[in-house]
Amino acid sequence: MKPVLVLGATGKVGRHVVSGLADARVPVRAITRDATRAKETFAAENLSIAGAEFIQADVRDLDAIRVAAEGCGQAYVASSDVPEQVEMEVNAVKAALEAGVGPIVKLSSCDAAPDAPFSWARQHDEIEREISSLTTEFSHLRPHYFMQNLFTEVIDNVIYLPAGDGRLGIIDARDIAATAVKLLVDETPLRRTAELTGPEPVSFSRIASAITAATNTEVVYEPCTEQEFLDRMTARGQSSSEIARVYRDVSDGVLDMHTDEVEKITGRAPRTIEQFALDYAERFSSR
Ligand SMILES: NC(=O)c1ccc[n+]([C@@H]2O[C@H](COP(=O)([O-])OP(=O)(O)OC[C@H]3O[C@@H](n4cnc5c(N)ncnc54)[C@H](OP(=O)(O)O)[C@@H]3O)[C@@H](O)[C@H]2O)c1
Numbered sequence: 001m002k003p004v005l006v007l008g009a010t011g012k013v014g015r016h017v018v019s020g021l022a023d024a025r026v027p028v029r030a031i032t033r034d035a036t037r038a039k040e041t042f043a044a045e046n047l048s049i050a051g052a053e054f055i056q057a058d059v060r061d062l063d064a065i066r067v068a069a070e071g072c073g074q075a076y077v078a079s080s081d082v083p084e085q086v087e088m089e090v091n092a093v094k095a096a097l098e099a100g101v102g103p104i105v106k107l108s109s110c111d112a113a114p115d116a117p118f119s120w121a122r123q124h125d126e127i128e129r130e131i132s133s134l135t136t137e138f139s140h141l142r143p144h145y146f147m148q149n150l151f152t153e154v155i156d157n158v159i160y161l162p163a164g165d166g167r168l169g170i171i172d173a174r175d176i177a178a179t180a181v182k183l184l185v186d187e188t189p190l191r192r193t194a195e196l197t198g199p200e201p202v203s204f205s206r207i208a209s210a211i212t213a214a215t216n217t218e219v220v221y222e223p224c225t226e227q228e229f230l231d232r233m234t235a236r237g238q239s240s241s242e243i244a245r246v247y248r249d250v251s252d253g254v255l256d257m258h259t260d261e262v263e264k265i266t267g268r269a270p271r272t273i274e275q276f277a278l279d280y281a282e283r284f285s286s287r
Contacts, residue, residue: 003027004184005069005101007059007092008078010038012148013107016177017076017184019047024185028052029068031059059088062095069099074184077131078107081120090130103137103189105180110144110169110195110257118242128193139183139190143176144169144197144255145246147276154211154284157219162226162244163204164251169197170207175262175270182266194261198270201256207273214277215285 004021008014009030019042021028028051032038035054042049057064059079069075075096079089093104112124128140145168153159176196183189202210208221224232226244233239249255262270277284 001026001185001187002071002073003029003053005072005075005096006030007065007076007089008080008107009054010041011078011107012146012173013143013176013180014076014078015041015045015047016174017180018042018049018052020177020181021184022048022050022052024181025051026185029072030054031057031065031068033058059092060084062091065092065095066099069096069101072096072099072101074103074105074187075101076105076107076180076184081123083119085120085123086126086130089127093131093134097134102135103139103183103187104131104135105139105141105183105189106131107176107180108140108142108193110142110197110255112140112142112193117245120242136191137189139180140193141176141179142193142195143173144171144195144257145250146171146173146176147198147271147273148173150207150211151280151283154219157217159204159208159219159221160224160229160232161204161221161247162224162229162251163247164223165203165205166250166253166256167201167203167206168250168255169201169257169259170273171196171198171262172271172276175266178268179262179265190265194265195257195259196261196270197257197259199272200258202273204250207277210273210277211284213274214281217285219284 010032018030035056055068108124111121114125204221208219211219
């Protein structure tokens with residue numbers, strides 16, 4: 001099989017796309033702005049990189065993307081939610097398609113829509129539409145909130161969020177990656193969007209209980225107001241009213257969702273929050 005071009009190769013999802021393809025013996029060209037740091041990340045997490053070539057490049061460097069894409073069969077496309085995300089991803093996809101790459105698997109978001117209240121959701125909508133206008137060979141994966149976000153949300157054994165008693169379709173990034181890997185290995189694009197969730201919607205109280213049981217250390221969920229959350233974020237130098245709005249949506253039940261797309265595509269049920277907490281118990285305990 002031809003190599004797969006992976007943009008966003010070190011991301012929460014991308015790193016598992018690289019290792020999943022490596023496990024499936026598919027060669028990978030992994031783009032990262034820092035190849036040394038990337039290899040350290042994979043080694044620290046014990047993730048396979050057999051057959052993966054790390055290419056140090058910025059996604060905005062289209063000459064570098066064209067060279068990396070030469071001879072690749074397909075591409076996985078992800079980056080960060082910066083204001084120039086649309087231009088960055090669309091230009092990179094154009095360069096890859098010009099080099100003969102396709103199908104494209106795009107990491108999008110469950111809330112992608114032209115009139116979404118979140119900048120990233122509007123950006124993903126625009127990128128999806130641009131990609132769909134360039135090729136019919138695409139899969140737009142729209143995951144819900146990543147379980148891996150919890151690594152930064154559990155602070156001093158407290159989850160302090162303005163999410164009320166709401167539930168969300170939280171999903172393990174490894175299951176998003178497994179879905180992407182299955183589509184890439186089978187070389188069968190969905191030609192549609194797929195909304196990806198975990199096996200059932202859960203509340204932050206349930207999440208705290210799962211981490212408590214896995215680590216033998218009490219972790220509690222303390223619901224707070226949006227203002228209290230914003231004050232805490234500002235103190236951490238991360239102020240963003242958009243993030244607070246996500247938790248308002250959780251509180252209002254907007255993200256209380258379940259789909260069976262992961263199981264339909266991969267043939268395997270996505271991991272539960274309890275399984276995730278057990279797998280990463282050491283990481284939560286060492287915080
Ligand atoms: N977190 C969630 O709950 C969630 C839910 C739904 C959808 N999403 C979507 O998932 C995507 C990834 O989000 P994330 O926060 O999880 O990101 P992340 O893990 O921090 O990963 C970002 C990746 O993009 C790469 N990247 C960024 N700018 C780049 C550039 N200029 N050149 C080359 N590579 C670049 C980074 O590579 P290097 O740093 O190695 O260069 C890294 O691999 C976002 O678009 C987000 O909207 C996230």
